[in-house]
Amino acid sequence: MKEADAIKLFVGQIPRNLEEKDLKPIFEQFGKIYELTVIKDKYTGMHKGCAFLTYCARESALKAQSALHEQKTLPGMNRPIQVKPADSEGRGVGLSEDRKLFVGMLGKQQSDEDVRRLFEPFGSIDECTVLRGPDGTSKGCAFVKFQGHAEAQAAINSLHGSRTMPGASSSLVVKFADTEKERGLRRMQQVASQLGIFSPMTLNFPAYNAYTQAVNAQLVQQQALVAQSAYLSPVATVAAVQMQQMAALNANGIIATPITPITPSSGVNGYSSLPAPTNGQQATEALYTNGIHPYQAQSPVAALDPLQQAYAGMQHYTGWSAYPAAYGLVGQPFPQQPTMVAQQHQQPQQQQQREGPEGCNIFIYHLPQEFSDSEMLQMFLPFGNVISAKVFVDRATNQSKCFGFVSFDNPASAQAAIQAMNGFQIGMKRLKVQLKRPKDANRPY
C-alpha cells in the first residue's frame, strides 16, 4: 500500500475548521494519500491546527513539501502552511526539544530573515520563525531551531543579553523553548490570570489564619474527590476541581460577584462563619505561607498523566490550590461527575455541533477572547454531560466572537450551569449565561 521509504509529513498552520475531508483535495494533487490525520487533543478531541500526512509514494511527499511548505497560506491563518517530515521521522537529528530556542525582545520590525542572520553564525538552522499576532504584527519573539543541541547552546551563550534591539524594552532573550510540560503550565497560568488569580510569589500579604485552617480542612475533601474522579479522566478531574474552586470563589466575592446571587449552602463546611478574605491575593498568600497544597507526595495525583501533572505543578507556583475552600460551597448542588470526557476517550471523533433537547442548551456571552471550544468545554464540564461546546468564530479572521453554545443531555445540568456561571466575572467582563432560545422563538407563527 505504501512504499517502504515513505515519509510521514507534519502539516502545520491548518485552520481549525478544516477536517480530513477538507484537506484531502489540497494534498492529493501530489499523489495518492496513504493516511491523513488531523491531530486532536487526546481528551477533548479538539482540533490542534495540524495534521500528519503520509503518501503512498515517497516522491509525492517530496513534491508536496516543496510545493506547499511556507508557500501557501490557508484562509484565516497568518502564516504559511508547514509541510515537513514529522518529528517521528527524524533520523539522526535530535528531538527538537533540546535544539529549539525561544528568542525574545526582538524588534517588532525584525523579519524571519533578520533573525536567521543573527543566528546563522552558530550553526545550521532548521527553522526560524517570528511569532505574529492575528494582524500580522510581530510579537517580538521567535523560534529558532538548530540542527544540534551544541549549536543552540552556543547561540545562547553568546547572544542572550548581548544587545538590545531597536524598539525593544530590554536586552535580547535567548533560551531553550518551553517543553510541552512547560507549555501546559504556561497555559494554566494564563487561565489563572484571566480569572484574576495571581502568583503568591509576587505578593506579600499577611496570612489569614482562620481562613487558612478552614482551607486546610477542605484539602482532605479535595483529595478525596481527586482520587475518585481520577478514575474517570484527568481532564474531568481538573475541570471539576477548577470549577468548584472558581464557582466558590465567585460565590464569595473573592474574585467576583455574580449578578445572579448564589446562596451558599450554609454550614456544609463551616466556611460561611469564617472571615472571608477581601481578595484572592490574600487567600493565596495565606495558604502558600503555610506551605499547604493538595498534591503532596502521597497524593493520588502522583501517578497521573502529564496534563494533570502540569495542573498539579501549577498549584505549586500559582497558588491555585489556595482556592479549594470552596467545597460544597456552591449553592447549586454540585454537578454529577462529568463523564463526557471519559466517553470521548474512546470516541474522540465527530464532536459535531449537536444540540440537546429544549432546555438543555445554553448560550454564553462575554467569553474571554482566547477561549476556544476546549476552554469553554472544560468550564462547563462539571455541570453535567456536555454534548457539545462551540465557540463562534469569525470565518475571516478565525478569531472568537466571544460567544458560544453548550449543550447538555438534561435540563438540570443546564440550569446548574446557568445558576453558577451567569454573571461570573472574568477580567473586566461578566459572563452572560442563559438558555438558548428555541429556533422558532422569534418567529411569529
Add this chain to the structure above:
DNA sequence: TACCATT
C-alpha cells in the same frame, strides 16, 4: 516578558 502545532 511574548513560547506556533508533533499522534
